[in-house]
Amino acid sequence: MAIVDPDLMASCPKGLTSASGIDAVTHDLEALVSVMATDYTDAMAKQSLKMIFEYLPRAYDCAPSAGDAGTPDPDAREKMANAATMAGMAFANAFLGVCHSMAHKLGAYHHLAHGVANALLIDEVIRFNCSEKPPKMGTFSQYDHPKTLAKYAEAAEYLGCRGKTDEDKVEALIKKIDELKTKIGIKKTIKDYGVDEKYFLEKLDEMCENAFDDQCTGANPRYPLISEIKQMYLNAYYGRSDKV
Numbered sequence: 001m002a003i004v005d006p007d008l009m010a011s012c013p014k015g016l017t018s019a020s021g022i023d024a025v026t027h028d029l030e031a032l033v034s035v036m037a038t039d040y041t042d043a044m045a046k047q048s049l050k051m052i053f054e055y056l057p058r059a060y061d062c063a064p065s066a067g068d069a070g071t072p073d074p075d076a077r078e079k080m081a082n083a084a085t086m087a088g089m090a091f092a093n094a095f096l097g098v099c100h101s102m103a104h105k106l107g108a109y110h111h112l113a114h115g116v117a118n119a120l121l122i123d124e125v126i127r128f129n130c131s132e133k134p135p136k137m138g139t140f141s142q143y144d145h146p147k148t149l150a151k152y153a154e155a156a157e158y159l160g161c162r163g164k165t166d167e168d169k170v171e172a173l174i175k176k177i178d179e180l181k182t183k184i185g186i187k188k189t190i191k192d193y194g195v196d197e198k199y200f201l202e203k204l205d206e207m208c209e210n211a212f213d214d215q216c217t218g219a220n221p222r223y224p225l226i227s228e229i230k231q232m233y234l235n236a237y238y239g240r241s242d243k244v
Contacts, residue, residue, distance in 0.1 A: 018185050018186060029099075033221050035143035038094065049155060059080045061073075101214035105210050129220070132146050133146070156169040
């Protein structure tokens with residue numbers, strides 16, 4: 001049972017509001033394209049996404065910070081509480097994917113907040129998952145062919161993103177996510193969070209192997225190689241867009 005009481009979140013500072021809010025975005029996106037997604041989880045994930053894009057900037061702006069008590073916005077807090085709960089219901093039933101697998105290890109090895117870790121990786125994972133001919137596809141009885149590009153494009157349309165092709169819509173979705181991250185104070189790269197380059201590279205292979213073994217990897221629509229996980233980490237660390 002979950003007690004969803006926005007009053008409990010009214011005093012959450014900006015950093016916590018930002019990290020937990022963007023985490024819910026990644027819950028929705030991963031549930032939406034999971035090999036275990038259903039009509040029920042899709043509906044919750046898409047509506048949750050729409051609410052987050054509308055209300056998370058407001059919740060962030062009203063949140064207290066050092067020397068500032070903030071300005072209460074109970075409507076934004078309530079909508080975010082509901083959106084995060086719906087995202088939880090979506091991924092509890094559809095499960096997650098390789099973004100969370102990688103974020104779990106990034107947070108564990110380098111002490112980044114979980115939502116921030118997901119935010120730093122989600123662009124890479126979206127592009128990785130969009131392959132219409134993945135070398136190895138996720139396996140589940142309901143998942144009989146690649147659907148990820150169309151599912152992301154569907155989410156993009158639901159959020160008002162436009163494009164002539166599904167690929168265009170997905171790029172518009174990534175741009176919209178990046179704009180949201182900027183509004184709520186998420187930095188652009190892993191390096192920007194002060195993660196030491198030498199230590200990051202030293203632990204990278206170990207981190208990649210552990211991310212591959214994470215329980216969330218199995219529900220990802222494109223089954224990754226460890227080398228592909230490594231390239232996504234490197235892209236996210238340096239802010240590159242090298243093809244995975």
